[in-house]
Amino acid sequence: MIALVDCNNFYPSCERLFNPRIVDKPVVVLSNNDGCVIARSYEAKDLGIKMGTPAHMIEEQLIKEKVAVFSSNYALYGELSRRVMLTLKEFVPEVEVYSIDEAFCKLDLVSTEKLHDLAVKVKSTVKQNIGIPVSVGIAPTKTLAKLANRYAKKVAKDTGVYVADTPAKIEEMLKWADVSDVWGIGSQNEKKFKAQGYHTAYDLLNANEDWIRDKTSVVGLRLLKELKGLPCYGLLEGPPAKKMVSCTRSFGQALTNLQDLKAATATYAGKVGQKLRREGLACSVLYVFVMTNEHRPRDMQYSPGLDLQLPVATNNSAELISYAMKGLELIYKPNYRFKKSGVVASGLVPVDNIQTGLFDQRNREKDKKLMGVLDNINVAFGKESLRYAVETSCEKWRLRAAKLSPVYTRWTGMPQVR
DNA sequence: TCTGGGGTCCTAGGACCC
DNA sequence: TCTGGGGTCCTAGGACCC
Numbered sequence: 001m002i003a004l005v006d007c008n009n010f011y012p013s014c015e016r017l018f019n020p021r022i023v024d025k026p027v028v029v030l031s032n033n034d035g036c037v038i039a040r041s042y043e044a045k046d047l048g049i050k051m052g053t054p055a056h057m058i059e060e061q062l063i064k065e066k067v068a069v070f071s072s073n074y075a076l077y078g079e080l081s082r083r084v085m086l087t088l089k090e091f092v093p094e095v096e097v098y099s100i101d102e103a104f105c106k107l108d109l110v111s112t113e114k115l116h117d118l119a120v121k122v123k124s125t126v127k128q129n130i131g132i133p134v135s136v137g138i139a140p141t142k143t144l145a146k147l148a149n150r151y152a153k154k155v156a157k158d159t160g161v162y163v164a165d166t167p168a169k170i171e172e173m174l175k176w177a178d179v180s181d182v183w184g185i186g187s188q189n190e191k192k193f194k195a196q197g198y199h200t201a202y203d204l205l206n207a208n209e210d211w212i213r214d215k216t217s218v219v220g221l222r223l224l225k226e227l228k229g230l231p232c233y234g235l236l237e238g239p240p241a242k243k244m245v246s247c248t249r250s251f252g253q254a255l256t257n258l259q260d261l262k263a264a265t266a267t268y269a270g271k272v273g274q275k276l277r278r279e280g281l282a283c284s285v286l287y288v289f290v291m292t293n294e295h296r297p298r299d300m301q302y303s304p305g306l307d308l309q310l311p312v313a314t315n316n317s318a319e320l321i322s323y324a325m326k327g328l329e330l331i332y333k334p335n336y337r338f339k340k341s342g343v344v345a346s347g348l349v350p351v352d353n354i355q356t357g358l359f360d361q362r363n364r365e366k367d368k369k370l371m372g373v374l375d376n377i378n379v380a381f382g383k384e385s386l387r388y389a390v391e392t393s394c395e396k397w398r399l400r401a402a403k404l405s406p407v408y409t410r411w412t413g414m415p416q417v418r
Numbered sequence: 419t420c421t422g423g424g425g426t427c428c429t430a431g432g433a434c435c436c
Numbered sequence: 437t438c439t440g441g442g443g444t445c446c447t448a449g450g451a452c453c454c
Contacts (some may be wrong), residue, residue, distance in 0.1 A: 217447070219446065
């Protein structure tokens with residue numbers, strides 16, 4: 001059996017933890033740049049605030065309904081997530097951290113009678129130790145466990161736990177679930193399934209496999225098997241090797257001139273370097289892109305990108321920045337209002353496995369030391385203590401984050417009592 | 419009237435996830 | 437004026453090889 005433990009309204013729950021005044025109030029958390037709503041408390045959901053709604057479109061409602069609004073504070077959420085996951089690992093040895101707010105746990109060693117009690121215990125311990133409410137769904141496969149978790153949240157609310165360990169309990173859940181509730185069925189496939197007359201997850205059990213295969217490829221077939229209780233996905237312990245690393249951002253306001261774009265994009269390239277070094281990886285392909293604002297149809301649109309093949313795989317910020325700048329110069333055209341740019345590294349290889357080039361001029365040992373120093377200084381003295389000149393910080397493109405709460409889990413973010 | 423077969427690799431685009 | 441960011445997987449089709 002597999003459990004899916006999922007934090008309830010994770011980001012709002014994190015904000016509430018250090019701000020008891022908003023415990024019963026509607027809370028929303030905004031995306032980067034304070035753009036749109038990406039997390040809501042139950043109270044905010046009840047007000048009809050939808051996921052992904054642009055904040056500026058519901059500004060009046062937020063004020064009128066006295067909704068507590070926060071910019072996203074990933075440093076805080078990441079730390080609380082880490083603590084929740086540590087607590088889970090005290091109960092179960094095999095835990096797959098699936099995302100910032102959920103984890104699969106393998107429960108093969110737990111007898112059937114004890115599953116429910118264990119789930120209840122996990123839930124109360126996380127609440128007691130960390131302060132974050134979670135729901136637990138238990139079932140024979142990952143896909144069913146996801147569904148059981150949803151069922152626990154929406155139907156078995158009193159306990160927040162649902163154990164789908166018998167055919168009857170699985171059937172009850174499948175008959176309740178809309179096809180769009182199933183893990184792996186997004187909006188496109190929802191349309192296809194419903195047009196064919198499949199509305200609930202239960203309807204899918206008897207669906208024609210050739211049809212499923214034709215419309216949704218092997219992905220759909222696996223999903224079907226999982227719904228029938230035949231596991232296709234095992235527990236993945238430890239994160240799988242990364243295939244790409246990126247840093248892309250919308251700007252606080254549109255940028256037109258090359259210098260501003262360079263400043264922003266160089267910063268992203270530097271960040272990519274940092275991330276690669278943290279993972280012990282180097283990249284052999286670097287993709288750079290800029291984008292105009294597609295939400296402004298009357299603006300001229302131009303969203304080019306360019307792949308650069310690097311002669312020698314690298315994670316050196318200076319080198320990545322210089323390639324990114326070269327790419328940017330090639331794709332840049334004046335007079336467009338650019339809203340976003342980004343840098344994506346792929347062709348990743350472990351650093352100790354880099355093929356050196358015959359004509360390579362760089363002193364890579366020296367580079368490595370320099371990057372080590374750069375990273376250490378930035379860890380010790382805060383994020384951007386040391387950076388390359390081209391990464392000039394600039395109010396024009398800097399993200400908006402007007403409603404950022406403190407990182408309460410750091411010394412500098414501790415609430416003070418006067 | 420007739421135009422092989424089998425295979426690999428790469429890429430763009432679509433769909434999905436949180 | 438204001439609409440997020442970071443990922444993964446699969447497929448079809450083209451290029452290329454022998």
